[in-house]
Amino acid sequence: MTATKLRVGAVVITPPTFKASGGVSAAIQLTERIAKQIDSALLLMAEDNGETVENGLRIIRQKAANPLLPLRRLLPRQVVTLAWRANIKPWLREGRFDVVHFHNPHPPGALKAAAQACKDLKIPYVISTHGFIEFNEFSQGFGAPAWQKPLLELLVRRPVVHVAQNAARVLMLSPQEEPVLSGMGVDPRNLRVVSNGVDPYFTIPVSEAERQRLVARFALPTDRPLMLYVGNHTANKGLDVLLRALPLMREKAVAVVAGAIRSQKEHAQLLADNGMPAGSETILFTDFITREELRALYQSVHLFVFPSRADTLPLVILEAMASGLPVVSTLIGGIPFEVSADTGILMKPGDPTALASALDRLCADLPLRKALGDAGRARVTQLFNWERSAEQAVAIYEDVVSNKTSQ
Structure with a gap:
């Protein structure tokens, strides 16, 4: 046959x-x-x-x-x-x-x-x-x-x-x-x-007007580095590690957390368990976003953070790399297959101190962010x-x- x-x-x-x-x-x-x-x-x-x-x-x-x-x-x-x-x-x-x-x-x-x-x-x-x-x-x-x-x-x-x-x-x-x-x-x-x-959709540049509409809708700060997380708000994705890393950072940056909040009760518990005040200026939750908004977000932030404890081969990492973002993630599953040393920083999962250090390093170094982001876009195009x-x-x-x- x-x-x-x-x-x-x-x-x-x-x-x-x-x-x-x-x-x-x-x-x-x-x-x-x-x-x-x-x-x-x-x-x-x-x-x-x-x-x-x-x-x-x-x-x-x-x-x-x-x-x-x-x-x-x-x-x-x-x-x-x-x-x-x-x-x-x-x-x-x-x-x-x-x-x-x-x-x-x-x-x-x-x-x-x-x-x-x-x-x-x-x-x-x-x-x-x-x-x-x-x-x-x-x-x-x-x-x-x-x-x-x-x-x-x-x-x-x-x-x-x-x-x-x-x-x-x-x-x-x-x-x-x-x-x-x-x-x-x-x-x-x-x-x-x-x-x-990787979906070619995420390689298409959005217009400046579209990007500005997104910035206004989510009130994204324009005077600080923006660190994007995309995923479920569950233990395996390591969002709690990010919450505990934010107070340890030296740089004044904001974590933008995209993804649906499935339960307000669970969301409040997640913040409380990790010592994060509901109105903290270091974190912004978008709740559910459309595909168009996600693409605009990738092109409006400065780096991608994904402190997962368990993942097979996250599409969001490929999308972020295709968007020219450097990646901070973990040495689990297929993530080391996606993210090479010249495209991001990987560490053991569950370590907020190491995560804060990596985020500080990238937030403070624009040339490094650009070099890692450019290499990441090239790697995705070639391999995925x-x-x-x-x-x-x-x-x-x-x-x-x-x-x-x-x-």
């Missing part, structure tokens, strides 16, 4: 209430490029059924169900989130796909159920490792009480491990993931590297390309199907 005759179904596993996810964005961008080469469609767990064609890709939104929704005021949000499921088996059967490509491991139970549907229908599947590092770390507790750890192992880690072990191929986003996947018991012969690309990743994925599909038919 030639690659041009393959039919591929991409499936994005995600809680339908999540409005922004790097894994979901990466899945759509990769599959759009794949659809230019072979017959492809993408199914996304959603709040309602629907079908659209976006950039040449047919996207099916499959309504998901959650039996715990009536109890959402009584149960922790994280518990309710784990219960989302979508019945994708009829779509897989009707699509007559030669191979299925899974993206995103959350909720793990939904991923395992979808993989079982493939097994029942005798369709081989591959899976990209969006979120694998995060889930591997999260399942080990992140400081959770001891009684929670067996539940995390059962409900979070074990389903992801099961799916990865039974995949025809596991598509790593960086070579740094190999030890983690080997630790999950995945056969090394089934590992391949198919990295993320969706078209090349799509070609690699199609070659893997063809190999999987060829092996199946020869058995």
Whole structure:
């Protein structure tokens, strides 16, 4: 079977209430490029059924169900989130796909159920490792009480491990993931590297008028260095480390924190736990922002900070580098694959003192910021390309199907 005759179904596993996810964005961008080469469609767990064609890709939104929704005021949000499921088996059967490509491991139970549907229908599947590092770390507790750890192992880690072990191929986003996947018991012969690309949208300069509108809307200071953070306000992303680093800085700078505030109660607790007054002049929260506003933000700040404790290959880092920003981040997951020594500063996670020192260094040194930012833009352009990743994925599909038919 030639690659041009393959039919591929991409499936994005995600809680339908999540409005922004790097894994979901990466899945759509990769599959759009794949659809230019072979017959492809993408199914996304959603709040309602629907079908659209976006950039040449047919996207099916499959309504998901959650039996715990009536109890959402009584149960922790994280518990309710784990219960989302979508019945994708009829779509897989009707699509007559030669191979299925899974993206995103959350909720793990939904991923395992979808993989079982493939097994029942005798369709081989591959899976990209969006979120694998995060889930591997999260399942080990992140400081959770001891009684929670067996539940995390059962409900979070074990389903992801099961799916990865039974995949025809596991598509790593960086070579740094190999030890983690080997630790999950995945056969090394089934590992391949198919990295993320960067959305060219973020390389397009915004007009000065658009940039000034953003500055006015969020009241961005113009007399101090601006340090941008983009991501969920959760423990694995290390926002608490940034909050604790800000009072340690010598330079007068402002951290601009972009990303939806999902719970005002959790937000207030995050500030209180890390000694950050609600009205502090050293930090500014944008709450949810649009794609257009994010691009304008990248082009209105001076550096990008991402003190993550667990990440696979963050798209936001690639976007920041494509925007010409130097990066301050951590030595975890695939981040060292993204950020080289001439494009940013990396450190061990969870160290506010080291983070403050790195931020001070860049805030005080404009030539260094420019040199790192220019090198970062060049690195992204050279190494992280969706078209090349799509070609690699199609070659893997063809190999999987060829092996199946020869058995």
